[in-house]
Amino acid sequence: MSHPHPELSTPPALPKGGLRVTAFGGLGEVGRNMTAFEYDGRILVVDCGVLFPEDHQPGVDLILPDWSSIRDRLDDIEALVLTHGHEDHIGATPYLLRERQDIPLVGSELTLALLDSKLREHRLRETVHHKVKEGQKLTFGPFELEFVAVNHSIPDALAVAIRTGAGMVLHTGDFKMDQLPLDGRITDLRAFARLGEEGVDLFLTDSTNAETPGFTPSEKKITPVIDQVFRESQQRIIVACFASHVHRVQQVLDAAVAHRRKVAYVGRSMVRNMAIARDLGYLKVPEGVLVEAKELATLPPERVVLISTGSQGEPMSALSRIAQRNHNFVHIEEGDTVLLASSLIPGNENAVYRVINGLARWGAKVVHKGNAMVHVSGHASAGELLYCYNIVQPRNVLPVHGEIRHMLANADLARATGVENVVIAEDGVVVDLVDGLAKIVGKVECGNVFVDGSSVGDVTESDLKDRRILGEEGFISIIVVVDSVSGKVAAGPEIHARGNALDHASFDEIKQPIINALDQAIADGNTDAYQLQQTVRRVVGRWVNTAHRRRPMIIPVVIEA
Template sequence: MSHSHPELSAPAPLDKGALRVTPLGGLGDVGRNMTVFEYDGRLLIVDCGVLFPEDHHPGVDLILPDFSSIRDRLDAVEAIVLTHGHEDHIGATPYLLRERQQIPLVGSKLTLALLASKLREHRLRESVQHVVKEGDRIAFGPFELEFVAVNHSIPDALAVAIRTGAGLVLHTGDFKMDQLPLDGRITDLRAFARLGEEGVDLFLTDSTNAEVPGFTTSERKITPAIEQVFRESTQRIIVASFASHVHRVQQVLDAAAAHGRKVGYVGRSMVRNMQIAAELGYLHVPEGVLVEAKKLADLPPERQVLMSTGSQGEPMSALSRIAQNSHSFVRIEAGDTVLLASSLIPGNENAVYRVINGLAKLGAKVVHKGNALVHVSGHASAGELLYCYNIVRPRNVMPVHGEIRHLLANGDLARLTGVDNVVIAEDGIVVDLAAGVAKVAGKVDCGYVFVDGQSVGDITESELKDRRILGEEGFVSVIVVVDSVSGKVAAGPEIHARGNVWGEGAFDEIRGPILDAVNVALSEGVTDTYQLQQLIRRRIGRWVSDTHRRRPMIVPLVVEA
């Protein structure tokens, strides 16, 4: 069975009574989750998140889903349903609402509160918001929605069941099956079973940990590791985690209270998110434990705890600046303990180890996933996914949320439990559910949309390639002045190079050959500046490649005098 779909064309108009499912992000990479459901001419969007750039995206701030396939149909969107408050599920919503502000937003209390602060940052008026909780049912046009509690690494996560005339779809969102969660809110397998009895026609399941055997460790198992850090540390403790990981912050606040320490938040998103979580009752701050981070310095080191962002090594985060000794008020002292309470997101390993090395060099003891049980995943492992398939007994399965290897592993698990029809799709692949069978119906354009500063979608892949070349291979400009009367080179070639790969006088030996080549071309009657520039580019390009083993960006300029 092939999983590539290069030959697919645009899908035919949707048959009456069929449901169309189009993932615009989240299938093929871990991030920018967004799925569009279409029934009876109306649309429902589930999640609208961002992907964070990696090293090969120089200058890019965020990556959005591609809205182009629905841009001229935004007035047909009934609602945007947000399964939980992580950036990779809500972060692109403001960019979509910029294009049509009136789309209703549906999500749990915490999810919509986290989104509201983002909308204010984007100076967007708040759209109509429908706060829902597990067990709620609400209809938008032809879509009847029912919400089911699931646990994840942020409180208030929900799975959503979508009923239409084409059948029942169950979308898990991000979930795991922690049986002893810190907030006591377990994934509602009874609701999954009830929906299974009704007959789930299409099951969209989180694939992130499908390759991991067994069951994801319970959040409670981390408490002893955090306790040990607090027990053994004789100086300041700095804990870094995701700015939305309310449960992890709760564990740190509780440990600090038990050990007579005060906690200060560092990092704008940490301060904002925890304030929201505390106001809504998801975070319980022990009396007198929380102080403003700058005031912590007034206390002796053994009473200080800093709760920081930057567990993924993000270059501008609080922890990265601390590791580089460039934070405005936090300086590492020998004997400090830094606890990295998070997993390594694929692609971030180098950045994280750079931070760990920087902290260790400054004298800190660094406790991280590699040397202690300080983080557990927020996603269901293979054992939990098998459980779900056996409970739900779906007719069709479409793995979501993960790289292609995760989707394939998840599909294999579904087949092991007896699911006959597993559809492996990627972003842009259109899947239709008709007469109880899900199958691929075509493909829509679906690329990466890059946010760079204020510009959205202006950067193309070729411009990114240029940036990578500039960063890795350098930049060479060659200026030649041609006398149009005599038909000879009047000045130059002047060669300027940028980048850390060129030594003094690196281009001395190529000046003569360039001069000769241009004069020969001029004597043969070549006067077109474009042709002369191409000649220069080829000549210097070949020489740089042979001599320096480099392929810089070359910008030749021929000026007529």
């Protein structure tokens, strides 16, 4: 098994007839999936998604894949294949299209429809679409693509087989093997087996659930639990789920009809996505069940269901605002039931429990994955992955989509079925498939690209470190005026502090040491303003750390007069 190494060098030129695979996101994290395949000087990209920030990334809205290593080769891209419509697979597409708008977009009907609404928000209208279905083949340059139906937590997901002169790659996208899916569309294992018979040279497999033994339960297992919640609830029911989870919304709509309740969507993305799904026939909405959210106040609470965004505790989502009692027209009452029909994405636990506690404080009963079976994963567990390896029998395996522990677990599964060459790569690590063998050949620059308001890529890790210091320790500013003729302190130091509960009277004890240090520095010939500011920073930093055990941001200003 190959492991990435932090000291990998820039990869050599791709050998003639070889296929180069580079992930710009999605390897070592759950999100921002994007992989480039290069053959004969041309590039095919699969997925272009976002990652949502964690608490230690204050002010960041989204994190994009880092495609800087191919930025000067965007004209070589033949197409962008989108495996399904989740944000972590399509969300960064508008940012890529800002750099080259005519990249052909390839995906299923629902995937492209969800992407279209996103592109309109970014004012990207003149895009090139290729709508595909399972079983269909398309050729872009040297890449012959074949699409395979896979089952996931969103309809219309696809795996893609990529044939080139270097061999065949099979990329699963996100998938599971639900044998009784709500929409009747199962993962096409017959196609997987047929491709395996032809010979899969490199198998890229979803690792997200590789540590979970057995098989992922069917979506249908949740239906009785939802029905029980509806049967036992005496007042309003609020269901929170992902804004793209068409299957879960369908289950809630069916339960609402059975229990004679009206349904309203809350949250802009929920309203938009479910309208798209309904228009395309992926969501069956019974006549008369849907009402506008603002009409709910006119209905008795035992006849009301709200389907809301915010199952991950997102601070600006509908559910978070409901929990804080600052939503425009939804107010939690004693006896309401809130159903969190989703899993916990790693890193979101605190935010979710904060919302649960907020809802419980107002008297709501909260049903979540911790106390009821209200969600099943959209990803294949270990038993399903073993099954796939046995029917595909790939020559090489590259685990994708997951944290490093997930990919290592997936690698162990592949090796257990007899796969001899399993490559573990991370974002930016370059893997070449040459003469039937996949191996790591180098690494390209690949970091986090932060979206902060309208700024893309301008915020650095150093900026985030400064924000964390400001948020945790506050800051101290020191203003000193130095007489440029005499070289003596003419005014100040004037000291201000915010966010660290320091007693302003205590600053008196550090003012004279600052003056002494400046006098000494100037006497030693250090008259440059920057050097004098560094002197102030050292003196204040040492004092505040020793006297108060704090490490605030220190902002010295030395003015020459």
